[in-house]
Amino acid sequence: MSKRRPYVRPMAGWWRKNPFFVEYMIHEGTALFVAAYALILLTGLVYLSRGEAAWNVWLEGLKNPWYIVFHWLTLAAMCYHTYTWFKIMPRTMPPVIVAGKRLPDFAITGSGLAVAATASLAMLGLVWGMAR
């Protein structure tokens, strides 16, 4: 009779066992903030469709200090999400060949972050200009 009795280790709490996995879970967790913010904007749209008075109620609601704190939190979460998203990007795409050479990972991550920063600033500038 075989004396074999392979032992399968439990997976409970796997993501706490390695800093890499902790970072991964935070990355995934920050996606919830992204989703939450999409819902907030959607609510705004619903209020807007009900006319000016409703829209103003929604705007007033946004001024609640708790809401503002939440916005800052969301901003931080989004920044972290963006950073880790572009960090993994070189892993997820086909090689980019420039002048016969493969583009290094940091160039891909760097240009991703640069595009994200530029787009965000342009958006901010646009909204700022309209609000004045």
Added chain:
Amino acid sequence: MSENQRIIEIEVLRYNPETDKEPSKQVFEVPFTDDMSVLQGVQYIKDYLDGSLSFRWSCRMAICGSCGMMINGEPSLSCETFLRDYYPARVRVEALAHFPIEKDLVINMEGFIEKLESIQPYIIPKEERTLAQGEYLQTPAQLASYEQFSSCINCMLCYAACPQFGLNSEFIGPAAMALLHRYNIDSRDGGTAERMELVNSEEGVFNCTAVGYCSEVCPKHVDPANAVNQNKTNSAADYFMRFLTPKGGAK
């Protein structure tokens, strides 16, 4: 041994299927010199402290892929990891994560071998050629496109780094997918349609959630995460192709 010999504590996760209900830790005090690897540390234990300690190794030069262990929780080749980098702290050694333990540091790799076979790891010629027609030619650029994915030494560190494989051992996983990709993008190969069935299947690429740790721990810079994720795109394209072409994408 030389005079600058020091003593390091090595904590080993032991498991004897004949007597133990579950694995348990055992600490050994091992004299070491600066040039000693963790593998040499466990070899010292086997030679001088406890002959029953079981582990795999062969080449001692990071090429056979048999000495993989969790060293302080990180999947590593024990022959290219050095005791001096942990001293004076204790170094923890455990069998590769996510695989069943047969005994001590030896894991059961049957599942992995089956996966390697399942991807048809050989060239399925695009066009039959007779001997008289000579060999299949390839340009340096065509070679370069898959070369990195052909450097795998089957050490399974990437599986020990993949929580999705830990949660579902059916997942074809990083190394097998890297090898599959290596053949699919080889200019001489015509087996893509057959292999895509596996890529698209329940065991296929969509088990991956892009954790990316597999590529981080790979000692040969194969970047298996890249192979898996490129095939997510290929799989999606394959799926939509079936609506566009009369015969569909994969068979």
